[in-house]
Structure formats: structure tokens, C-alpha cells
Amino acid sequence: MTSRHEFSAGLHRRRDAAHRLPPLDCGHRDPWTCRHHDRPSTRGVTEAAEHLLAIGLPPLFDAATCRALWPADRGLAAILARLSGAA
Ligand SMILES: [Zn+2]
Numbered sequence: 763m764t765s766r767h768e769f770s771a772g773l774h775r776r777r778d779a780a781h782r783l784p785p786l787d788c789g790h791r792d793p794w795t796c797r798h799h800d801r802p803s804t805r806g807v808t809e810a811a812e813h814l815l816a817i818g819l820p821p822l823f824d825a826a827t828c829r830a831l832w833p834a835d836r837g838l839a840a841i842l843a844r845l846s847g848a849a
Contacts, residue, residue: 804834
């Protein structure tokens with residue numbers, strides 16, 4: 763069983779180790795606590811959707827892709843979810 767002191771000491775060791783690492787592209791140093799890389803890049807989804815719409819084809823993406831796009835472009839995410847039947 764880990765005592766509170768041992769747990770706290772482990773967190774401090776992890777924080778100290780993270781500060782010895784070069785920062786990630788997002789500025790965080792600890793990949794364990796960084797959430798910037800959990801979601802797929804939405805730029806490619808946006809470009810693909812805009813291209814398909816421009817040539818008259820419906821862009822159909824799965825629900826996870828539509829959810830990933832939501833924070834960046836809610837309007838497009840709602841359109842894609844409706845077209846894909848995910849909404
Ligand atoms: Zn980050």
C-alpha cells in the first residue's frame with residue numbers, strides 16, 4: 763500500500779523529471795498530463811470535407827471524427843454529423 767507521502771513524493775519526482783525534458787510542441791513538458799495530442803488533427807478533416815462539398819459529394823465521417831471537430835468548428839461538425847447520420 764502506498765502512503766500519502768510516497769504518492770506525493772512520486773508526483774514531485776515526476777514533475778522534476780518533466781522539467782528536465784525539452785517542452786513538447788504545445789509547450790507542455792509531461793506527455794502524461796498533456797491532452798493536446800489525444801484528438802486527431804482536425805485540419806485534414808476540414809479540408810477533406812470542404813473539398814468533397816465543393817465537388818458536390820457528401821462528406822461522411824464517423825461519429826468520433828465529428829466529435830473531434832466539434833471544438834474547432836461546431837458549424838461544420840454539426841453539418842457532418844447530420845450528413846453522416848450521427849446526429
Ligand atoms: Zn500539451
